Amino acid sequence: MVAELEQVLQPAGWDLLNSLPPYEESGALALGARLRGAGHAPELVAAALTQSRLRARAADKFGEFAATMLFTPHGLEQATRLPVAALHARRFRDAGVASVADLGCGIGGDAMANAALGTEVLAVDRDAATVAVATVNLRPFPTASVRLGRAEDHDPSATEGIWLDPARRAPARGRTRRLHDPEEYEPPLSTVHDLARRIGRDGQAGPLGAKLGPGIDHAALPEGTETQWLSWHGQVLEATCWFGPLAADGVRRSALVIGRDGAHALRERTGEEVPDPDSGPVGAHLYEPDGAVIRAGLIGQVAAGMDARTLDPSIAYLTADQRIRSPFLQGYAVRDVFGFSLKRLAAYLREHRIGVLEIKKRGTAITPEELRRSLRPRRFGDEKATLILTRIAGEQSVIVASPHTEQAEHTEQTEHTDGDGPA
Structure with missing residues (x-):
């Protein structure tokens, strides 16, 4: 994938990619043959068509922005949908957070949403190819910058708030497996909690949000935080743990259901005990x-x-x-x-x-x-x-x-x- 990205990051590759018609799988082979016949190098044609295919797939998550972005297959799969990323960004804006470090930024979806609100964004990722992709995707936003680095090495004083999307998969026999123990995340949840304390004041957690696996054990959730599970048209996409002023006052757990009729929230407040319903016969x-x-x-x-x-x-x-x-x-x-x-x-x-x-x-x-x-x-x-x-x-x-x-x-x-x- 690195070699393909190098092809489209060159001026000739970038121009070729942006000159392609909307991607159609049925016509991809013929288009590739025409481009090679016109004198374009086979490796450049392959790289441009790969990005064109990824852009077509990404339209579901990024809408019209996808047509000018770059992607990696893994990065697109893991990227936050732009409307969901906008909800994350509003938490920071509504809490008065003027600058956010996006640690583990991936292809830059959440960083884009924060920068679109005028927030100063420092996007960080440990993978060089991913950093190159995020740099391209964030180029329309003057308040955003991208650098190579690890979340564990981040200086919390560099920004007012932190957003993390820890890696929740690990290699397993040529594939990947989901990590259910939050201490196996990269970075682990304990490191996330430590970062929240370090950006806070007077022993209180500061403004930090972190995506967790939806199946996380409730017992593993840090005290004094709000964790919100979000579903998008019936599919559970994420559980996000909010620290400090980003957490809704007095809320421990919440569900946000987004469908055709809008967004609906359900909350459990601290100290609130709602018993599970009794069991009984099947009704109508x-x-x-x-x-x-x-x-x-x-x-x-x-x-x-x-x-x-x-x-x-x-x-x-x-x-x-x-x-x-x-x-x-x-x-x-x-x-x-x-x-x-x-x-x-x-x-x-x-x-x-x-x-x-x-x-x-x-x-x-x-x-x-x-x-x-x-x-x-x-x-x-x-x-x-x-x-x-x-x-x-x-x-x-x-x-x-x-x-x-x-x-x-x-x-x-x-x-x-x-x-x-x-x-």
Whole structure:
């Protein structure tokens, strides 16, 4: 990747990249042949087309900015979506922080968002190629600078605030594995906490924000901080730990759910004890809490006051006899419930001519892919349903349901499978 970046960072490579039409996979081979036929070196053509392809992929995260940026595949995968980065940047601005060090800046998404608000930004990364990419991406922002370095070596007095995105993956047999222990992060959470103390005053933590893995153990979270889990159109993207004045007053954990109807926040305040809902029989409606709510441990807050119950003490589905509208819940009308048996399920689908399935699971070993291969549902008919495989009072069960009407348009109804989420 370094050699490819060197190609497009040269004036001729940069001009060629920016002269390319919008990337289309179907025409890439022909375009490459035309460019080589026009006298461009093969390695330069390959580098320019790689960046053009990455720019097309990056439009989902960076919008129109992607067309003038550079990327690495790993950097793009790990980069914060620009609208989410803007939310991070507003925390610093609203706290009156005039300068921020972005340690582990990657390709520069969060640094761009901070600099766009006029904040002075020092972007730092330990990888030279990544620093080169971030330098290009931050060139429109005069208040931003980029340098090579490690978060562990950063002088906290250089800026008023710090933003960190610690590396949460490690090499494993030619691939990477997720790191679940925050002390295995680079830098580890203890180092992050130490930096927060060092930029603070009078023994109090200073303005620091750090991205953590969404599955982090709540017991590992530092005292006196707010950790916010964020989901973007149903996908949990991050958990961010906010220190000092960046933390909402008196809030320990929060969930921010961003969807088509805007952003909705749910909070648990210090000293607030909301019990988990009781378990009970399946009602007329089933509700799946948003993943950010589940990760934040805030199911009790959602269930409180709406007479909802769980199916099983260890399962994060809610059920109620009445229909509930909430930005934190995906609702389903329950059609049938029965114990899990492959033979019985196949007979049911055949009888009701149900062949177009959304399959969801929680708390059961069987996967949607395995079940689909075993059932071959397309042979049963064209009717639609959602199958929910879960435990009810400890028993493996099947719930046949239909999405609530206003949510149906958000649910892909054809040959869609959901993976297993947290219990």
